[in-house]
Amino acid sequence: MLTLYLHIPFCKARCSYCDFYLVTGRGHISDFFRALSLETASRLTDLKGETVGAIHFGGGTPSMVPVSYLAAWLEEVAALCSFSPEIEITLEANPEDLDKKKMEELRAAGITRLSIGVQSFTAEKLQALGRAHTALQSRQVTAAALRLFESVSVDLICGVPGENTVMWKSDLHEALALRPHHVSVYMLSVEPKTILHHRVAKGSVTVPDDAVQAACYEHAQSELQLQGYSHYEVSNFCLPGHHSRYNLASWKREPYLGFGPSAHSFSVSQEREIRTANVSSLTRYLAAPADAVVFREELSAEERFTEQVFLSLRINSGLDVDFLRKGNKLEHTLSQTIARFSEKGWIEQQEGSLYLTQKGFLFVDLIAGEFLFG
Ligand code: SF4
CATH class of the missing domain: 3.20.20.70 (Aldolase class I)
Known part of the structure; x- marks a missing residue:
């Protein structure tokens, strides 16, 4: 769809x-x-x-x-x-x-x-x-x-x-x-x-x-x-x-198609994920609407992992701890980070997945950032 x-x-x-x-x-x-x-x-x-x-x-x-x-x-x-x-x-x-x-x-x-x-x-x-x-x-x-x-x-x-x-x-x-x-x-x-x-x-x-x-x-x-x-x-x-x-x-990273100046699109095919962006200028858009796309990138495995972590926290759909551990350069400090955020009352763990608490929603970017970048 x-x-x-x-x-x-x-x-x-x-x-x-x-x-x-x-x-x-x-x-x-x-x-x-x-x-x-x-x-x-x-x-x-x-x-x-x-x-x-x-x-x-x-x-x-x-x-x-x-x-x-x-x-x-x-x-x-x-x-x-x-x-x-x-x-x-x-x-x-x-x-x-x-x-x-x-x-x-x-x-x-x-x-x-x-x-x-x-x-x-x-x-x-x-x-x-x-x-x-x-x-x-x-x-x-x-x-x-x-x-x-x-x-x-x-x-x-x-x-x-x-x-x-x-x-x-x-x-x-x-x-x-x-x-x-x-x-x-x-x-x-x-x-x-x-x-x-x-x-x-x-x-x-x-x-x-x-x-x-x-x-x-x-x-x-x-x-x-x-x-x-x-x-x-x-x-x-x-x-x-x-x-x-x-x-x-x-937010669930399903494909979407954007039209008009500055609109973004996201496509998924044969394991490849591509993001594109249209030109952020009405003048340029009007001059060449069929060539509106000015930016295109295929997401690397690392970028896909980062997006998945940020977005699953934002919609609080449950961030699987094994998934978070596997793709993570900071795997060795992850247990401490999880424990620290649990003590602050920002996250809870249920059946191997992390969920934000009501308080945690205020710090979602900080939490995701520390999981990924320290
Ligand atoms: S300038 Fe236009 S797009 Fe921006 S907030 Fe106001 S109504 Fe919305």
């Missing part, structure tokens, strides 16, 4: 914390979809004979493009491969782009799942993040989406400048009152070259310290689980059966 990702690289303005590849404005939307048709046709050999189980429209802001473009692309793809009868088609959406009519059009075009970039229900937080919507829009749109779509996800961010745990608890409470099928909880990270990074460096804003972020995240873990959401990846929680199929497939 294959999954597909389409990167739609348009936003109205750049949010303060965002470092994704995108351009601002609507100027090239029709050019982009013309180029996308050419890229899609050029991928015929990758698509032919395949069954697609999930499609993810990401970006950028897919909800700002006319639905007719999305529907036309889905038809083009459907003509080149098969769609699973249970296909999940997700669209990332910003609340200010959605009203009842647009959501009905999206539903009619085949979108089954909306992932709504709510981020917060607090005006100060939305302003600090540079978001264009209000809390009221988020409430109304999420409630309406829950009546129309099979699955609805809400994104929330904690650790925003000026935030404290009281504000975070209120955000989470508001989100849970809507009862979305899926909640993603992201801890704000100050990425280089973002507007937020510039403000922090200048000293005009400060982000809450790690202890506040950790308290927010731990509150989310316990509250969401209390309300019946399963914690199936570091940042992701869902009601039964509502995990993101596209994301889960990529």
Whole structure:
């Protein structure tokens, strides 16, 4: 089963914390979809004979493009491969782009799942993040989406400048009152070259310290689980059966095909695993969409092992200790490392496999890094 990702690289303005590849404005939307048709046709050999189980429209802001473009692309793809009868088609959406009519059009075009970039229900937080919507829009749109779509996800961010745990608890409470099928909880990270990074460096804003972020995240873990959401990846929680199929497939290292500027693909054939990346430039993409791939690498055994360790910890599917020992240069110190993390209460061992504890989720990268690199 294959999954597909389409990167739609348009936003109205750049949010303060965002470092994704995108351009601002609507100027090239029709050019982009013309180029996308050419890229899609050029991928015929990758698509032919395949069954697609999930499609993810990401970006950028897919909800700002006319639905007719999305529907036309889905038809083009459907003509080149098969769609699973249970296909999940997700669209990332910003609340200010959605009203009842647009959501009905999206539903009619085949979108089954909306992932709504709510981020917060607090005006100060939305302003600090540079978001264009209000809390009221988020409430109304999420409630309406829950009546129309099979699955609805809400994104929330904690650790925003000026935030404290009281504000975070209120955000989470508001989100849970809507009862979305899926909640993603992201801890704000100050990425280089973002507007937020510039403000922090200048000293005009400060982000809450790690202890506040950790308290927010731990509150989310316990509250969401209390309300019946399963914690199936570091940042992701869902009601039964509502995990993101596209994301889960990529975390399980299943093949996916990416379209559009900056999209990545992963293919597996005859024991070989290949990663490719499309050019991160709309101008270059428009000039030669059939030659969008600018990076290609075959993963070495060591890289495959490293990915497997990181990803099986992230989705907490159980990291087999024998597997970890076998491929590991640090095999001689591994027992001590495992014992150290167990004492800290970050991991637990069950039937020969390691699992993160709730506390351990906060340190997943550190744990994986120490297992692999010391
Ligand atoms: S809407 Fe999303 S992709 Fe666009 S700038 Fe904001 S965070 Fe980035």
